[in-house]
Amino acid sequence: MTQPRVLLIVSGGIAAYKSLELVRLLRKRGIAVRAVLTAAAEKFVTPLSLGVLTEDHVYGDMFDLKEEREIGHIQLSRQADLVVVAPATADILAKMAAGIADDLATTLLLATDKPVLAVPAMNVRMWHHAATQRNLAQLREDGVHIMEPDSGEMACGEYGRGRLPEPEQIAAEIARLIALPSPTDPLTGQPDFEGPELPLTGRHVLITAGPTHEPIDPVRYIANRSSGKQGFAIAAAAARAGARVTLVAGPVNLPTPQGVERMNVETAREMMAAVEAALPADAAIMVAAVADWRTADAAGQKIKKDGSGKPAPLSLVENPDILATLGKHRQRPTLLVGFAAETEKVADHARAKLAKKSADWIVANDVSGAPGASVMGGDANSVHIVTADGIESWENLPKDVVATRLIEKVAHALSARPD
Ligand code: C5P
Numbered sequence: 001m002t003q004p005r006v007l008l009i010v011s012g013g014i015a016a017y018k019s020l021e022l023v024r025l026l027r028k029r030g031i032a033v034r035a036v037l038t039a040a041a042e043k044f045v046t047p048l049s050l051g052v053l054t055e056d057h058v059y060g061d062m063f064d065l066k067e068e069r070e071i072g073h074i075q076l077s078r079q080a081d082l083v084v085v086a087p088a089t090a091d092i093l094a095k096m097a098a099g100i101a102d103d104l105a106t107t108l109l110l111a112t113d114k115p116v117l118a119v120p121a122m123n124v125r126m127w128h129h130a131a132t133q134r135n136l137a138q139l140r141e142d143g144v145h146i147m148e149p150d151s152g153e154m155a156c157g158e159y160g161r162g163r164l165p166e167p168e169q170i171a172a173e174i175a176r177l178i179a180l181p182s183p184t185d186p187l188t189g190q191p192d193f194e195g196p197e198l199p200l201t202g203r204h205v206l207i208t209a210g211p212t213h214e215p216i217d218p219v220r221y222i223a224n225r226s227s228g229k230q231g232f233a234i235a236a237a238a239a240r241a242g243a244r245v246t247l248v249a250g251p252v253n254l255p256t257p258q259g260v261e262r263m264n265v266e267t268a269r270e271m272m273a274a275v276e277a278a279l280p281a282d283a284a285i286m287v288a289a290v291a292d293w294r295t296a297d298a299a300g301q302k303i304k305k306d307g308s309g310k311p312a313p314l315s316l317v318e319n320p321d322i323l324a325t326l327g328k329h330r331q332r333p334t335l336l337v338g339f340a341a342e343t344e345k346v347a348d349h350a351r352a353k354l355a356k357k358s359a360d361w362i363v364a365n366d367v368s369g370a371p372g373a374s375v376m377g378g379d380a381n382s383v384h385i386v387t388a389d390g391i392e393s394w395e396n397l398p399k400d401v402v403a404t405r406l407i408e409k410v411a412h413a414l415s416a417r418p419d
Helices: 014-028 047-054 065-070 073-078 090-098 104-111 124-128 130-141 167-179 229-240 268-278 322-327 346-356 399-416
Strands: 005-010 032-037 082-088 116-120 150-153 159-163 204-209 214-217 220-222 244-249 260-264 283-286 293-295 316-318 335-342 361-366 380-387 390-398
Touching: 005 014, 005 104, 014 032, 014 047, 014 082, 014 167, 032 047, 032 104, 073 104, 082 090, 082 104, 082 167, 090 104, 090 116, 090 130, 116 167, 124 130, 124 159, 167 390, 167 399, 204 229, 204 268, 214 293, 220 293, 229 244, 229 260, 229 283, 229 399, 244 268, 268 322, 283 322, 283 399, 322 335, 335 346, 335 399, 346 361, 346 380, 380 399, 390 399
Parallel strands: 005 032, 005 082, 082 116, 204 244, 204 283, 244 260, 283 335, 335 361
Antiparallel strands: 150 159, 214 220, 293 316, 361 380, 380 390
8 A cells, every 4th residue: 555645836925934844744644745846936945945854856847857857747746646735825826727837836737637735825915806716716616625724914914814724734634635535426526425325324333442541549540552543533434434433432532523423431341331332333443442451459549658668559450352352242243343553573463363352354553663653642553454364554644544444444344244
């Protein structure tokens, strides 16, 4: 599975310097970026700084013969999953709307067959000018995604709408657009995501996410570094695909995705009970990092140290294994998917887990990175999906892309099985 790729066209406005931060954030999300600078943009950011951040050649002049021999402009416009114009000046928007192709950037925009996102940034009066608004309406009609600029103080001292959105917001929008298949079928022009034909319509998908907290005493607990991001992204993708979704969530600070029914739990035993109460389900995807052990008896009062230097009076007992319990359950979901966080021999351990837990698939990820810099809590993930048929690897993808692809695979598997 290849890395998602963005062709970033930087046009010449004062906000061009923010494209450097945007590239950094996209790379962090596992997205490869190739940059093109307009002649005016080169006055604001240098090809050198963009080249260092993209780790790629930065393109600028259409008539550079060497570049044209190595990679023609048509090819350049097609070797990406998404073309992004950020910042998009009033000038480049006007050219795009009119179909003008008088430099490399505008030629690529006319030649591309990929979705295009434009992120406008300009002076407030230029933004509100009838010509700009007319061009934006035309571009929307042509299928170009347009991000609304922010309001605020401008570099020119005026105040109003026209500021480039924060790079974090642009990166999130790019990740969202890459995760979603094209919203209309290019052959029929019909929307892909509406109506009764969604791939999981009528299916119940049960998902666990986040860590569990196992109390030691009224103020302390055993926990782990799971953020819940991957499980929540899968719940969101399942809902978008039309499923009825039950999300059993451990203690995390994340908003409930649209269309998802959420049950909040703290401990592994509460999670087990909520999962059983939610059965039957067509598919269960157990993403939670369930604590393997809990304290034998949580103390009623705060445990005090006695200064003797003796080990803490803690004894741990095993928690129920929710995935393994579902594997043998009389209401076993048709498709049972486990996750496995591993720090070594990822595939071997995942294969063993598949058998031990009677699951259909194990999605294994390598969490061996340094705490904080690793998969847990981060936005990107590399996964290996181990099934009876073999292993499929998806390298370095944003968690929402992993989620969408996994849900597509779930829908495909369920459609091949009887209800
Ligand atoms: O054995 P391990 O914890 O690595 O297995 C991970 C998989 O098992 C995950 O899908 C996790 O949600 C599930 N699990 C569970 N209950 C436990 C421990 C793990 O459902 N007590």
